[in-house]
Amino acid sequence: MGKSRENKRKPPREGRTITVGRAEAVPPGRGATVQLKDGSEVALFNVGGRFFAIENFCPHKGYPLADSKLRDTTVECEFHGWKFDVTSGECFTKPQCSIDRYDVTIEDGMIKLHV
Numbered sequence: 001m002g003k004s005r006e007n008k009r010k011p012p013r014e015g016r017t018i019t020v021g022r023a024e025a026v027p028p029g030r031g032a033t034v035q036l037k038d039g040s041e042v043a044l045f046n047v048g049g050r051f052f053a054i055e056n057f058c059p060h061k062g063y064p065l066a067d068s069k070l071r072d073t074t075v076e077c078e079f080h081g082w083k084f085d086v087t088s089g090e091c092f093t094k095p096q097c098s099i100d101r102y103d104v105t106i107e108d109g110m111i112k113l114h115v
């Protein structure tokens with residue numbers, strides 16, 4: 001079984017590094033939506049000072065995961081409770097519905113997203 005929904009706002013893999021903002025703007029334990037210039041977006045999470053990015057899209061019905069609750073490294077979709085590992089994009093609820101993750105680094109306090 002494939003994904004039940006297609007993410008039309010998934011950033012294309014282009015080998016680019018994009019500066020998306022200051023690390024202090026995303027407090028530990030929180031998520032943030034990062035919208036890129038082309039209209040695509042990722043969900044960025046701060047897990048105790050470590051940053052992770054995944055598709056901002058729950059493959060169940062498309063709810064944006066950045067707005068969902070983060071517990072340690074697991075984000076639980078607000079809509080119907082599907083759970084994802086923000087470090088890997090793995091879907092705990094339905095492993096075949098795992099989503100993409102993106103590398104994130106912090107340089108001089110700035111968040112760098114690698115797509």
Ligand code: FES
Binds near residue numbers: 058060061081
């Ligand atoms: S949209 Fe249903 S669990 Fe996320």
